Amino acid sequence: MVLLALHAVSKAYGALQVTDDITLAVQQGETLGILGPNGAGKTTLFNLISGDVRVDAGRVEYEGRDITALKPHQRCHAGIGRSYQVPQPFGNMSVFENLVTAACFGGQQPEDEAWQTAHDVLGQTGLMAHANKPAGSLTLLNRKRLELARALATRPRLLLLDEIAGGLTEHEARQLVDELKRIKAQGVTMIWIEHVVHALLALADRLLVINFGQKLAEGEPHAVMNDPEVQRVYMGIDA
Numbered sequence: 001m002v003l004l005a006l007h008a009v010s011k012a013y014g015a016l017q018v019t020d021d022i023t024l025a026v027q028q029g030e031t032l033g034i035l036g037p038n039g040a041g042k043t044t045l046f047n048l049i050s051g052d053v054r055v056d057a058g059r060v061e062y063e064g065r066d067i068t069a070l071k072p073h074q075r076c077h078a079g080i081g082r083s084y085q086v087p088q089p090f091g092n093m094s095v096f097e098n099l100v101t102a103a104c105f106g107g108q109q110p111e112d113e114a115w116q117t118a119h120d121v122l123g124q125t126g127l128m129a130h131a132n133k134p135a136g137s138l139t140l141l142n143r144k145r146l147e148l149a150r151a152l153a154t155r156p157r158l159l160l161l162d163e164i165a166g167g168l169t170e171h172e173a174r175q176l177v178d179e180l181k182r183i184k185a186q187g188v189t190m191i192w193i194e195h196v197v198h199a200l201l202a203l204a205d206r207l208l209v210i211n212f213g214q215k216l217a218e219g220e221p222h223a224v225m226n227d228p229e230v231q232r233v234y235m236g237i238d239a
């Protein structure tokens, strides 16, 4: 079953066509990896899915429903959770309070349920020991974990992850992949933008490569990575 469908979506900033006529379907339970050079329009595509930015043209469908006109909080209530490339926690609130807030306002859970969700997500993301620390005091790894945890606390059916492995050590990236594998096993559909290719390859069922706002390649991960055009554009390898 198709969970998310983009139909010919486009977005320009002035003369810059950042998303150019992209059509895409993501199946329920699938993990789609997105790669592309800096500035290719990957985060913008997330913004169009989450509703942070409105499409200029095209249509966004989720669970068979046209959500193009919905606001970000409405899309979140519908089950679309996202992390941001630059972590965006409430820095003066504790880690636990950040998660309760995400569960209450993003996940529309009553307060007692939100407390339970926050507790569960702390365990799931390895943040239990940091529950009472101000979010602003966390290390990079833990800020990335919190970014994932905040999205999870909304209980998403579609999880959008924007470069959550960048800057992590090998060991930390492996831990993150293990966490994501557990989330995937629970049936959560994921779209993951990531430059740490080996982490992405450990999880993705399919890869999409974007260049200048357009699809450059799409398909089975290893076939996509071996595509000469992808190697030339993304890895700077001339065929």
Ligand SMILES: Nc1ncnc2c1ncn2[C@@H]1O[C@H](COP(=O)(O)OP(=O)(O)OP(=O)(O)O)[C@@H](O)[C@H]1O
Binding pocket: 013, 016, 018, 036, 037, 038, 039, 040, 041, 042, 043, 044, 045, 085
């Ligand atoms: N609000 C905005 N106003 C003007 N230009 C923007 C805006 N948001 C993004 N852009 C431009 O759109 C292009 C694509 O940006 P986007 O963040 O989507 O790329 P990206 O593929 O996610 O890049 P990166 O890998 O560096 O995160 C860039 O040239 C960026 O400067």
